Amino acid sequence: MKHCELYNKEALLSMHAKKKRAGIAMLAVAAAGLAACVVLCLLTTRTNYGTMLWATVGTSIVSGWIVIFLSHAVFEVAKTGERHMKMVEEGERKTVGGRFEKTNEVRYIRHGVTLRRVRLTSGERETMLVLYEPYAKKVPETFSGEAEIVNDFIVAYEVNGDD
Amino acid sequence: MIKGLLRNLHRYVFWALISVMLWAWIFTLLFSAPEKNKVVLYADVPAVDGTALSIELEKDRPKGIRIVDAKTFNSMLFEQHAVLKGDIYLVPESDAETYLPSFAPIDRAAFPGAAFYESDGQAYGIVICDGQTGLAVGARYVTYAEGERCFLFFNKDSKHLGTWNDSADDAAIVIAQHFLELQ
Numbered sequence: 634m635k636h637c638e639l640y641n642k643e644a645l646l647s648m649h650a651k652k653k654r655a656g657i658a659m660l661a662v663a664a665a666g667l668a669a670c671v672v673l674c675l676l677t678t679r680t681n682y683g684t685m686l687w688a689t690v691g692t693s694i695v696s697g698w699i700v701i702f703l704s705h706a707v708f709e710v711a712k713t714g715e716r717h718m719k720m721v722e723e724g725e726r727k728t729v730g731g732r733f734e735k736t737n738e739v740r741y742i743r744h745g746v747t748l749r750r751v752r753l754t755s756g757e758r759e760t761m762l763v764l765y766e767p768y769a770k771k772v773p774e775t776f777s778g779e780a781e782i783v784n785d786f787i788v789a790y791e792v793n794g795d796d
Numbered sequence: 797m798i799k800g801l802l803r804n805l806h807r808y809v810f811w812a813l814i815s816v817m818l819w820a821w822i823f824t825l826l827f828s829a830p831e832k833n834k835v836v837l838y839a840d841v842p843a844v845d846g847t848a849l850s851i852e853l854e855k856d857r858p859k860g861i862r863i864v865d866a867k868t869f870n871s872m873l874f875e876q877h878a879v880l881k882g883d884i885y886l887v888p889e890s891d892a893e894t895y896l897p898s899f900a901p902i903d904r905a906a907f908p909g910a911a912f913y914e915s916d917g918q919a920y921g922i923v924i925c926d927g928q929t930g931l932a933v934g935a936r937y938v939t940y941a942e943g944e945r946c947f948l949f950f951n952k953d954s955k956h957l958g959t960w961n962d963s964a965d966d967a968a969i970v971i972a973q974h975f976l977e978l979q
């Protein structure tokens with residue numbers, strides 16, 4: 634029997650650090666963009682009014698877009714990932730057994746959190762569980778054995794020796 | 797990544813719109829002043845280099861005046877109410893009669909040597925362009941209609957006509973005098 638834990642403390646800490654770094658980067662870009670816009674305003678005269686207005690608008694748009702990108706592509710993903718990991722860490726584990734089969738069904742929940750559905754066949758009974766997609770590669774396509782779950786999320790598994 | 801961008805497209809579009817509106821408003825504030833600190837010149841002529849003329853007229857602006865704003869009547873497409881708040885108007889002869897009730901009578905002593913647009917013996921406008929005599933005041937900045945006389949008038953409700961209408965200052969008259977000296 635091979636026991637494999639999918640979640641660990643380091644992953645949670647690294648997710649927290651990633652969220653923090655993204656937050657700092659967003660603040661830095663926003664502050665730099667605002668500072669550049671203020672400087673452009675101060676350099677505006679009647680003769681360069683039109684050019685400076687568009688330069689300021691352009692700077693504002695680009696810096697804002699970078700912040701928005703960091704927000705949805707990094708910050709919110711890390712934030713939701715961290716929340717998910719905390720939920721898993723604090724949740725009550727149950728053990729289920731049978732034949733597990735990863736499906737190709739990947740579901741996007743929100744803020745970049747994707748889940749892969751896993752079919753558990755236990756005798757005549759079929760149940761659907763989920764895997765946090767970033768950890769899907771850690772789990773074999775099919776195996777027989779046991780898995781520990783929290784709120785239907787597979788958090789650890791054990792493959793039978795004969796599989 | 798593309799999916800993420802598309803899912804958040806509304807945020808990007810919203811931010812672009814907000815940026816345009818916000819900075820346009822801020823820039824308008826930067827170059828605006830209350831009526832008492834601003835003299836506005838509207839020119840009903842084919843073309844006027846508003847920026848250059850404003851800069852030129854601001855060189856000797858009277859105390860208390862922060863901005864001299866020169867623009868064409870076309871601007872009123874965007875600010876119809878504002879055009880009524882101008883102080884100085886450059887108007888061709890063909891339109892002068894129409895707008896006459898809005899103009900202030902002129903004290904001839906303020907403009908010695910000038911030729912005037914008169915109505916009932918009262919001077920209302922100063923000749924600034926005359927195809928026959930070759931006069932074209934400020935031709936570097938203003939393109940006059942060919943073959944038509946053009947006049948400088950004052951809004952009778954201007955807040956810068958001094959004793960003419962009991963205003964606090966006579967900045968519009970001083971700026972008009974400066975304009976009349978332009979080549």
